[in-house]
Amino acid sequence: MNISENLKHFLRQVPENLCLVAVSKTQSNENIMQAYNAGHKILGENKVQELEKKYTELPKDIQWHFIGHLQTNKVRKIIPFVHLIHGVDRFRLLKEINRQAKINDKVQDVLLQFFIATEDTKFGFSIEEATEMLESKEFEELENIRIVGVMGMATYTNDENQIRNEFKALKSYFDKLKSVYFEDKPYFKEISMGMSNDFKIAIEEGSTIIRIGSSIFGERDYSK
Numbered sequence: 001m002n003i004s005e006n007l008k009h010f011l012r013q014v015p016e017n018l019c020l021v022a023v024s025k026t027q028s029n030e031n032i033m034q035a036y037n038a039g040h041k042i043l044g045e046n047k048v049q050e051l052e053k054k055y056t057e058l059p060k061d062i063q064w065h066f067i068g069h070l071q072t073n074k075v076r077k078i079i080p081f082v083h084l085i086h087g088v089d090r091f092r093l094l095k096e097i098n099r100q101a102k103i104n105d106k107v108q109d110v111l112l113q114f115f116i117a118t119e120d121t122k123f124g125f126s127i128e129e130a131t132e133m134l135e136s137k138e139f140e141e142l143e144n145i146r147i148v149g150v151m152g153m154a155t156y157t158n159d160e161n162q163i164r165n166e167f168k169a170l171k172s173y174f175d176k177l178k179s180v181y182f183e184d185k186p187y188f189k190e191i192s193m194g195m196s197n198d199f200k201i202a203i204e205e206g207s208t209i210i211r212i213g214s215s216i217f218g219e220r221d222y223s224k
């Protein structure tokens with residue numbers, strides 16, 4: 001497995017202005033350093049404990065993205081150093097992120113996660129829930145978070161049509177939020193969608209951030 005070759009090969013397939021988050025979950029520091037030494041410093045993790053450990057052990061100029069389901073009681077552990085939290089799927093979580101960001105004297109960038117798949121193991125807002133939150137008085141008071149866009153995961157299926165329709169739904173939620181709540185907010189511009197098996201469709205449907213693990217690092221070994 002040559003990670004730097006994989007990375008180069010992968011980058012040739014995607015538009016240059018796209019943000020590539022290399023998903024390093026379950027990967028060893030040695031593997032991650034291969035990507036780092038090849039010049040890639042934007043990494044994604046989905047477990048707080050693993051992210052904390054890697055943050056401590058690896059170079060400090062890595063830009064860490066949290067892409068997993070985040071428990072409210074673990075928010076404080078990652079706020080001091082995390083660049084972007086992709087999976088904000090409930091108001092309570094957003095409030096806790098705001099609270100911890102305030103303690104750390106920062107404004108935390110986040111993405112609202114939408115539920116677009118058919119599997120109920122996936123998390124996220126519906127458009128109605130998101131709208132309700134964005135219109136609430138309580139939301140207006142949050143000064144230490146900045147919503148920079150949306151995120152979603154398509155159903156794990158071979159049905160390309162279904163995947164495409166789910167990504168189209170996410171893009172339509174983005175467009176709606178942009179026009180109603182973020183028209184004058186240039187930072188609201190990100191659509192995080194697309195993984196190793198569906199990134200091509202995601203890019204065609206308007207993705208600005210793709211999250212790629214196995215195509216770069218190889219298959220994950222969960223037994224270790």
Ligand SMILES: *Cc1c(COP(=O)(O)O)cnc(C)c1O
Nearest residue numbers: 023046067195196211212213214
């Ligand atoms: C693991 C993971 C990915 C990357 O998956 P691959 O299929 O290995 O590219 C992307 N997004 C999230 C939220 C993940 O948990």
